[in-house]
Amino acid sequence: MHRIGVITGGGDCPGLNAVVRAVTKSAINLYGWEVIGFEDGFKGLVENRYRILDLQAVSGILHRGGTILGTTNRDNPFNFLIEENGQKEFRDMSAVVLENLDRLGIDALVVIGGDGSLNIAYQLHQKGVKVVGVPKTIDNDLSATDLTFGFHTAVATAMDALDRLHTTAESHHRVMVLEVMGRYAGWIALAAGIAGGADVILIPEIPFKLEKICEKIEERTLTGKKFSIIVVAEGAKPEGGEMVVQKIVPESHDPVRLGGIGNKVGEEIERLTGKETRVTVLGHLQRGGSPNAFDRILSTRYGVAATKALKAGNYGSMVSLQGSAVTTVPLEDAIGELKKVPVDHEMIQVARAVGISFGD
Amino acid sequence: MHRIGVITGGGDCPGLNAVVRAVTKSAINLYGWEVIGFEDGFKGLVENRYRILDLQAVSGILHRGGTILGTTNRDNPFNFLIEENGQKEFRDMSAVVLENLDRLGIDALVVIGGDGSLNIAYQLHQKGVKVVGVPKTIDNDLSATDLTFGFHTAVATAMDALDRLHTTAESHHRVMVLEVMGRYAGWIALAAGIAGGADVILIPEIPFKLEKICEKIEERTLTGKKFSIIVVAEGAKPEGGEMVVQKIVPESHDPVRLGGIGNKVGEEIERLTGKETRVTVLGHLQRGGSPNAFDRILSTRYGVAATKALKAGNYGSMVSLQGSAVTTVPLEDAIGELKKVPVDHEMIQVARAVGISFGD
Amino acid sequence: MHRIGVITGGGDCPGLNAVVRAVTKSAINLYGWEVIGFEDGFKGLVENRYRILDLQAVSGILHRGGTILGTTNRDNPFNFLIEENGQKEFRDMSAVVLENLDRLGIDALVVIGGDGSLNIAYQLHQKGVKVVGVPKTIDNDLSATDLTFGFHTAVATAMDALDRLHTTAESHHRVMVLEVMGRYAGWIALAAGIAGGADVILIPEIPFKLEKICEKIEERTLTGKKFSIIVVAEGAKPEGGEMVVQKIVPESHDPVRLGGIGNKVGEEIERLTGKETRVTVLGHLQRGGSPNAFDRILSTRYGVAATKALKAGNYGSMVSLQGSAVTTVPLEDAIGELKKVPVDHEMIQVARAVGISFGD
């Protein structure tokens, strides 16, 4: 092996740069390989846009959020949007990808991405590309690894927001609702809620009843606590189906954010309890900023492990944290299945034990 | 003078506790006075709810956001909401206030609050209460002081958000819009925008044109900058009148937040430029959290100055920062007039000089 | 079981309050027990100083560093310093402890502490006290658990310091040395060094050679990097025995800090390379401050697990993190053996792969 490629795909996540740096440094330091970084995820792989990553190129990026390579959420080489003569069309561009890799003399590829990107990585692997995946999802909902980088930084950001909301909630005797990420899995809400001393945590895995939330608030009032803090995962749902979320701006690309569950829950609580309620939607603040120590270390471990997996010929695999050890799993096992919070998970029990309600 | 009262009124603001602590400590240490804190702003003054503030009571609160006394946004003794037999009615309860003060043997009052609270303080002063005001508005829009506490902490919070959004904007080649506080004055947006390296700042004082914003974004694209950062004060307005903001949830108590100008601007930019745009509304995160060093110091100076103003018999005044000196001004001069950002203010010119557009 | 006691012993550590809160809340919420907190570690147990911990008493302490119960480093009931008639004498006061527990009707004890405190806990257990331990060492060097709370916060503090030193090192072309905690084990130095982008990490487990450190610095100079960052654990040692540390202030109670290995290494590097070198000793800053999200969660899990272990009759045990699960181990196994960094540990390899030297 002489030259490898690196790609960052999908949504932004603190630690991407740290992985890129670790892959590059370890490839050069350990094996003397050359490293090529493709720009803007799989889009750059199709369009043959790249830059050479030497030690200088990855210097000073460990602590920086985002990715120096750029990323996109949607581009898929197997179903790639082409605009020609004013016409839009989706085409399979995988042959172009293979050509590009061949022409650049790239022997193997490290794909850093979430479920979608790893799926593409797996398909490329099936087409013969030597590929190793690095799991990235800020929601921590990939089943084949105990932890993904970026998650702990997002939890820290959400906890910091809860610390801030606490003081205002207390001064004004208000209910404060914080909506955090987590469309399908409630890991961020659960962890941030425990760390931030929330009174109620609503997650997709446990359908909630509004009256149970209100009961918790009333119970607190009776013991002299005139405020309450509620963390809502964006994918939380009331028992018995979707809460009717008023679709506010139909053409919006991000409908959940505008009229999301946080606002709906806030409105209903105010209506039912008569207590002043304020809603904050944390949104993109969770994706940005410098990765914390935990994520910088995990990202660095993942990056080195990816390089070593390539060296070992361990293609079609994904690096993974199992307990406290970094290992690899087959890419095939890594994709497709979401890691939801088991409703009897130890941390759910811990949360309940310290008095947190899940609205059930 | 033997006993003084303290009140915190209006919206939460980092530094309230620091003022309460400084008033209490200086009153006890310098003059041996007793200090009474009324609970929940003017509401506690009407309802005679209070606690004794000794040195122990204000220990360990310097760094804490919020107010240990509680606060409310709306209660006005001269127009006080009474609920009796299921009937709601507004009554002048100022006589009750005078009675309460008299019965408690309170010789003078320190009122920490914004325009509304200081107005009430002035009315009490006209009724014969010995009163000194401490200016509090997170928006920094009180005309009779150069600075209010809490403002710099809010700016720091907004800047931190901009730092985070930067990395994601850059990685995804997006336009990021951050809506910050400032209904009538754009101080927070202006300061945070300069500190956070924004490309466009929209403030109430300078009506904007969408096409000018888009021009700025395009101009950046031409020089290789594929992302842009826009700070919008919640009171920013397009030239020629209100932007039609779709009223989303009519019964909401906080309509601006839900369907505010930030979202509207974001939508329009995405529509006009075709660039992915994301909006974050910072909301209550700006009011909470520990005051920064600047605000802890300013609050402490204000608190001590308020005590000294009472000692000096300087009633009916408000403490005020003029340049680098803390002094007092008549309460009468302090209220009513809003301090807007002059459109030719040095900081506007500085912002323009480093390439920031105001959409004009 | 009706009433349990809690003790915090040994050095300060972020997360102590979170454990006390979780023990108290879970004991009350799950089982309706009463909780008594002894003051100042084992000293309060001997001197029968305590307070009742109800839900109110542990409210608002989750995010606070330190321990509301107080702690001491040295007091051991089995060898307790008594001062009588101007005479100092060490006595076995364990009988008094048993008496106190009996008189207070305390059925069981949760001891939160490090090696020393857990040893005492084990001895009490042998005397018949129903005891469960919670492991606390900021150095993370307890062998019977994967992680102790406080460690990640200390690493974050050290990383933050490295981030700061980086900018100054770069501007001045200096070598910056940061001495961090770790007398016997280098976990903090290792983790902070990886997270903070250090160039050299010196830990007790790997004896260093000064010339190897200088080689690394020179090698960086050759590639255009005019500065270097070195993290030194306080227990790091040169090959072939102790570096002769000039004993500076003989009567000092904290000799290592004053003339510690960090300063010595800094001096020698400056002498050998001729490069300006500056040394920072982080010291007690690592022990204080609010626990980060990770440690608040781990502390809460530990606290709940301790309560449940008591309920399960699992006496003489210590709660422990194994992989991602909280479980228990016998106290006997938990004490005595230090968890050092294995010299071939994956994180050592990761550090070397990204170019970090250990001076060997």
Next chain:
Amino acid sequence: MHRIGVITGGGDCPGLNAVVRAVTKSAINLYGWEVIGFEDGFKGLVENRYRILDLQAVSGILHRGGTILGTTNRDNPFNFLIEENGQKEFRDMSAVVLENLDRLGIDALVVIGGDGSLNIAYQLHQKGVKVVGVPKTIDNDLSATDLTFGFHTAVATAMDALDRLHTTAESHHRVMVLEVMGRYAGWIALAAGIAGGADVILIPEIPFKLEKICEKIEERTLTGKKFSIIVVAEGAKPEGGEMVVQKIVPESHDPVRLGGIGNKVGEEIERLTGKETRVTVLGHLQRGGSPNAFDRILSTRYGVAATKALKAGNYGSMVSLQGSAVTTVPLEDAIGELKKVPVDHEMIQVARAVGISFGD
């Protein structure tokens, strides 16, 4: 004017990059000038080492600590260290500087620096160089400006350290001493001490008596406060002359840090009161890291003002903050006189009013 030069001189300070960026952006945006940055302060001016600063070169540096141009503490073109044939010699190289400026076609110079650098700037001005100064001293001890950038960030860092030390002091019932910068003026200690809730502040301007410090500690013990926090400026002195600080490492380049006043005060307090005392020396942590919002704004204002002063032909001047306005003063007035803390300064009085002792 077509081309200007920029230099950063003296010790590192948060905000240097923000000034460089603002000078560059405003020079290009407002007047279309070219900007040259000299490397490593005046050393680069003598050695003709420089880089072109265009908009790209100053992109993304606003939030970064340090200076992209590099800096040195000692180099003075009028007394410049030359090493030739193993001989060291100081020579006047000002003629070379004039030559370099001439050859590069540089019409004017912006010098960002402290007392020493501004002195050199003044001498260059006397030799005919068109020069404008920007005041930089983290200690805030320049007499001709109300504030220097970097100061507020250093205060914030010191306050953060005090917040951390508080929790440990309280848990262990200790006296915690924090030594901060300030050799000749106590501004950092004063501001950080007020913001961080210190009990004692020792500054060079107010000679202290050890017994007064101990009295304060005892007085706190009597009111149930078992811990105390002491902030010591590195230049603080006992009444009646120097405290005998044992010179520890004679060859050290930084003797104050090793055996500084903080350690001495700590030892003496422990000896006199018998209370466990711990000392932390903050050192270089105060100079590094990202500038806070206040300093980013002040730096940007200074940078733009420097460019405008050049345009206005206002040579031989220094930009300066007077109250809330940025203006200019003659360089001649700016140098030489140190701004010490007046012993009756309002902030000294404020500190005393809230119970802080100055050991006098």
